[in-house]
Amino acid sequence: MKFTDLTRTTLALHLLLQGIMNADGFEATLLPNTWTAAPLGGSLVLSCSVTGCEPGKHIDFRWSVNGDASVGGPVNTLGSQSNLTLSPITFENAQTYICKPSCGSGRPQKTTEVYVYDAPQNVIITSESPSNMLIEGDRLNLSCVSKSKPWANITWTKQSAYSLHSLREGNSLFIKSLQTSDSGVYACEARNEVGRNSSSIEIIVQGPPRSTNLTVVPDGIVQEGDNVVISCTSLGVPTPHITLRKKNDAEDVVLTPEDGSYRILTVQREDSGIYECESTNHLGKQVINVTLFVQASLHSTTTRLSPARTTEEEHHVTVPPPTTLVEEDYSENVTEIASSRAGFMSYSVTTKDTSPYTIDTDNEVESVTQEIQIRASEQLKDNVVGISVVTSIAIVSLLAIFAAIYVYKQAKKQGSCSL
Structure with missing residues (x-):
């Protein structure tokens, strides 16, 4: 009234x-x-x-x-x-x-x-659930009553972490299927012409881990010697427990993250592999993985010529992959001799190949250029050497015989001979 x-x-x-x-x-x-x-x-x-x-x-x-x-x-x-x-x-x-x-x-x-x-007094919220701790999929049914004269109007609101949402008017609030996003503080406010009063209840909606995310920084192919950070995050109520592992054939290695991240300082090629993140709480678990590729640094690669930088013809120059061998002659002409992306490259040289060369070695993260000089000398066969030696001895012997005959004849003419 x-x-x-x-x-x-x-x-x-x-x-x-x-x-x-x-x-x-x-x-x-x-x-x-x-x-x-x-x-x-x-x-x-x-x-x-x-x-x-x-x-x-x-x-x-x-x-x-x-x-x-x-x-x-x-x-x-x-x-x-x-x-x-x-x-x-x-x-x-x-x-x-x-x-x-x-x-x-x-x-x-x-x-x-x-x-x-x-003014509204004794504002009371009642719930059909005996606990304010619910699970995803449960229903929520709240009622609000107050003692006032004249009668009060009831308004429901929900206070989340960052905002306040108006829900509805009336003595009851019903949500058919709860989600974790429905967690928050629910309040009913009773208001009449002479005053207002309110009451609230916190509702916590639990759910299994979801939206688990595993990241590697830097992403893609990592160069040997870089610093790598592996991080795993996940949502869920209660807060999921995060376990980070490196998969191995024999036994997985459990890693110990700091502040949610695992740091590898000066990463090596043996750090390559599959990394797994497991997020668990009492309602379930979620597992994801990521592969880390570590590319060897070319600055630690040594290019060797076999057998040597000065070699004989028909020997082979061998350099590591992936490489391109380029000839740079003195007339400044550039010729690509050979290229390999898979295995070691062997290039057969002759005396005509004496020249400065550039070896370009590259991979997905860097490239290195080296300059070399190849000097190829003529190779002598064993039988050729033998023939040359015999011929020289025969010529020297023949000259000695002719010289002895000449000296004898001159001495005879003069009436004496001395050998």
Whole structure:
């Protein structure tokens, strides 16, 4: 009932009695006039006073509530004024109060209506679930009640980690199938014309691990000697436990991350492999993996010529893959001799191949260029060497014989001979 609502009977009675005076001018006034509203638990003083009573005559005040002499509070009368005190005010004080003063034959009557109001009190939220800890897929059914007069309107809100959401109006809130995102503090606010009050309950929705993410920084192919960070994150309620492993044929190696990340300083080729992240809680688990590729650094690669940088023809120059062998002759012409991406390259040289060369060695992350000089000398066969030696000895011997014959003939002509 609104504070301004009066019953037709009460209004008619008020209009009938308001301003009535007796024949000799006796008049009564009641304050607050007509009606008043008082808070529950507060206090209210109704004051009835009279004027126009002949001197020497006794003034009598009579209070009643809807015709009942029990007025629900003490009355204090002094001279031409009588006060009725209501304290503390209860809902039983919401009545029509009547003051009937008398002086001789004059008996005017005054009335006032008292309304008791109450801001929402004792706001209570109840749930059909015995616990506020629920699981994904469960339903949520909340009810909100309050004690107030006039009746309060109920509004539901949800407070999440970063925002407040208005949900609906009404005494109940129902969610058919909960998700972890429905976790939060649910509040119902009861509001009427004179005040508001609220109550809240925290709802926690549990769920298995999800959205597990395993990352390697830097991504792609990593160069030997780089620093690598492997991180794993996952969502779930309660918070999942993260286990990070490096897969091996014999036995997996459990890694110990710091602040959720595992760091490899100066990564080596043996760090290559499959890394696995397992996210678990009591509701389930999720497993994902990632492969780390470590590419050998070319700056640690040594290019060797076999048998040597100065070699004989038909020997082979051998360089590591992946390489390109380029000839750069003195006329500044450049010729690509051979190229290999799979295995070691062997290039057969001849005396014509004496020249400066550039060896380009590259992989997916870098390239290295080296310059070399190849000098190929003519190779002598064993039988050729033998023939040359025999021929030289024969020529020397023949010359010695001719010289001896020449000396003998000259000596004979002169009559003497000496060998």
